[in-house]
Amino acid sequence: MRISVLSGKGGTGKTFISVNLAYAANDGLYIDCDVEEPNGRIFLKPELQLVEKVKVMLPTVDMDKCSGCKTCVHFCKYNALAYVKNKLLIFPELCHACGGCVMLCSNGALAETRRAIGIVEYGQSGKIKTRTGVLNTGEATGIPVIKHLLTDIPNEGLVVIDCPPGSSCAVMESIKDSDYCILVAEPTLFGVHNLSMVYKLVKLFDKPHGVIINKAIEGETVVEDYCRENEIPILMTIPYELEIGLLNSQGMLVGQKDKYFSIFNKVLQKIKKEV
Amino acid sequence: MKIAIPSEGTTLESIVNQSFGRTHYFIVVDSDTLQFKVIDNQAASAQGGAGIKAAQAVVDSGAEIVITFHCGQNAADVLKAAGIKIMKAVTGSVFEVVQKYKNGELMELMEIHPGYHNHGGV
Numbered sequence: 001m002r003i004s005v006l007s008g009k010g011g012t013g014k015t016f017i018s019v020n021l022a023y024a025a026n027d028g029l030y031i032d033c034d035v036e037e038p039n040g041r042i043f044l045k046p047e048l049q050l051v052e053k054v055k056v057m058l059p060t061v062d063m064d065k066c067s068g069c070k071t072c073v074h075f076c077k078y079n080a081l082a083y084v085k086n087k088l089l090i091f092p093e094l095c096h097a098c099g100g101c102v103m104l105c106s107n108g109a110l111a112e113t114r115r116a117i118g119i120v121e122y123g124q125s126g127k128i129k130t131r132t133g134v135l136n137t138g139e140a141t142g143i144p145v146i147k148h149l150l151t152d153i154p155n156e157g158l159v160v161i162d163c164p165p166g167s168s169c170a171v172m173e174s175i176k177d178s179d180y181c182i183l184v185a186e187p188t189l190f191g192v193h194n195l196s197m198v199y200k201l202v203k204l205f206d207k208p209h210g211v212i213i214n215k216a217i218e219g220e221t222v223v224e225d226y227c228r229e230n231e232i233p234i235l236m237t238i239p240y241e242l243e244i245g246l247l248n249s250q251g252m253l254v255g256q257k258d259k260y261f262s263i264f265n266k267v268l269q270k271i272k273k274e275v
Numbered sequence: 276m277k278i279a280i281p282s283e284g285t286t287l288e289s290i291v292n293q294s295f296g297r298t299h300y301f302i303v304v305d306s307d308t309l310q311f312k313v314i315d316n317q318a319a320s321a322q323g324g325a326g327i328k329a330a331q332a333v334v335d336s337g338a339e340i341v342i343t344f345h346c347g348q349n350a351a352d353v354l355k356a357a358g359i360k361i362m363k364a365v366t367g368s369v370f371e372v373v374q375k376y377k378n379g380e381l382m383e384l385m386e387i388h389p390g391y392h393n394h395g396g397v
Contacts, residue, residue, distance in 0.1 A: 073331065079324025082331045084356040091349055094324045140323065 001275050002159040004178040006201075008194020010037070010165035012184045013214035013238070016248055018162035019043040020255040022128050024264035028158030030125075031149050033174040035118060035133035035142035040162050042251045046123025046130040054133075054148045055114040056097035061088045065109035072101035072110060078140065093138050118145040146173045153177075158268070167201045175202070179275045181209040182235065182267075187220040195226060208274055210235040212267070236267050276306045278376065279338035279359075280369050285313045287370040295343045295350055296325035302369045303336045306377055309370075312336070326350030334359065342372055342381065351387045 005018045015032075019040050022030040032040040059072075059081075066088055073081045073088075080094035081101060092115060102110045118135040133149045135142040142164070150173075153159055163174040175181055181202045185195040195211065202209045210233040213223050217240050227234050238244065247254045254260045281298030282289040287309065292298035297319045304311035314336060318328035326346070330353035333341060341354055342362045354361055363384040364372055375381055 076324075077322075079318070079321055079328040082327050082334075082353045082356075084331075084334050084353055085358070087356060089327075089353060089356060091324065091327060091352075094327070094349075 001157075001180070001272065002153070002161060002178045003180045003182060003271060004161040004163055004175040004207075005182045005184060006163040006167075006171055006175060006198050007165060007184040008167060008197045009190075012165075012186050012191070012194070013212075014165070014184050015039045015043070015162055016214070016254075017182060017184055017212055018160050020253055020260070020264045021268060022158070022160045023253045023255040024261055024268055025128075025158045025160075027127050028160065029129045029131065029154065030160045030162065031153075032130070032132045032162045033146050033149055033170070034162055034164045035135040035145045035149075035170075036164065038132045038134055041121070041123070041130065041132050043253055044123075044125035044128060044130055045251075046121075046125040046128075046132075048121055048123050050122040052120045052122070052148070053116045054118045054120060054145045055116050056095075056144050057099050057102075057112045058092055058095055058097065058115045059090060059099075059101050059110045060113045061090065062109050062111070063087065065107045067107050067109070069106075071104050071106070075100050075104055094140060096140055097144065118142070120145065120148050142170055143173050146170060150174070150177065167197045171198075171201065172205070175205060175207065178207060180271050181205075181207045182271075183209055183211045183232075184214055185211055185223050187213055187216050187223045189222055192222050192226045195223060199230065199232065209233075210271070210274075213237045215240040235270055236263055238263070276340060277303055277336070277338045278306055278340045278342060278373060279303045279314075279333045279336060280342045280364070280372060281316075281344075282313075282369050287311060287373075288368050290368060291342070291344070291364050291366070291372055293344050295341075295346045296321075296327075296329045298329070301329070301333060301336070303333075303338050304369065304373055306373055309373075324349065327353055330354050340376070342376060343384065346384055346387055348387050348389050 032038040082089040117139045121132040123130040133145040164170045216237045281292040282300045282302045301314040318325040330350040334357040344364045361384040362381045
């Protein structure tokens with residue numbers, strides 16, 4: 001069973017929920033797809049077993065064959081190419097590795113090389129296997145790293161996918177093969193707005209889903225109201241508590257405390273029934 | 276001498292635009308005859324790499340000098356590869372800035388910023 005954990009904004013508690021669900025299951029695979037800020041490893045402290053480089057295509061030019069037609073420059077929607085004084089300039093950090101420039105060059109002046117944009121770390125944390133994607137700073141897109149993270153996933157057992165924040169392409173890539181999506185939300189108007197964005201996304205992808213309200217404060221019912229109006233199941237409410245905040249800020253798994261372990265375990269059982 | 280200046284409008288009286296890559300227009304003006312042409316900056320709405328695309332348009336216009344308030348690293352790389360000199364703009368109209376350049380009142384642009392989107396896209 002693959003569960004994706006997503007939210008409309010950063011800092012809502014995706015990683016908090018993800019690592020504790022993985023801990024409650026005490027088995028399976030945790031995948032950190034938040035490749036710009038992979039924080040799951042702070043909590044799970046995996047023993048590193050293998051590191052793989054993630055490489056993407058980058059064009060290289062043979063100026064002897066280049067006619068200066070600028071077809072490639074005009075084609076590149078990311079503006080990664082410029083042609084100046086009989087020389088083609090290539091800006092690797094703007095290149096999205098689509099390969100279109102190489103395909104369109106009628107003179108065969110462009111060829112494909114490979115360059116690394118990040119890594120995937122494979123590790124083990126107790127019985128939990130971990131994968132962490134790390135995108136190099138300044139890169140245009142983390143999607144190739146996410147694709148690499150999500151290849152060869154075992155069909156058996158629990159897989160928790162800790163998504164990037166928001167509802168962009170990187171999130172779509174992370175949830176597309178999931179069996180269930182957990183939407184994490186904060187009980188504020190801003191939180192409701194962000195929840196509505198990811199809610200639309202999982203509806204679009206037709207994924208079974210439920211909401212976890214994190215940092216819940218008594219009397220603040222805006223998220224509950226939104227969920228009731230849209231008939232979205234609420235899986236769990238986690239109170240805004242000093243103890244949770246302290247444990248979390250020290251990189252501890254709150255699930256190690258019995259009272260929290262049981263809530264995360266209940267959520268897993270609820271989801272298992274639905275999928 | 277052909278000078279390219281980012282501009283908010285399409286005449287010599289237009290105000291110099293604060294941005295290079297995302298300016299609305301470039302005025303490419305001959306400093307001797309004051310004849311000019313207007314480039315509609317296609318890069319203004321680009322998702323990323325606006326500086327590169329705008330600089331390519333400026334290079335293609337045949338300009339030898341750019342007068343601008345700001346310029347990012349990528350745009351500067353393109354302009355420098357073309358041998359274009361980058362001067363620091365002062366507040367005013369395109370016409371006034373050209374006059375100031377002719378009077379030797381402008382300095383070369385020294386601070387090239389690393390780009391507003393250090394990822395360059397998305």
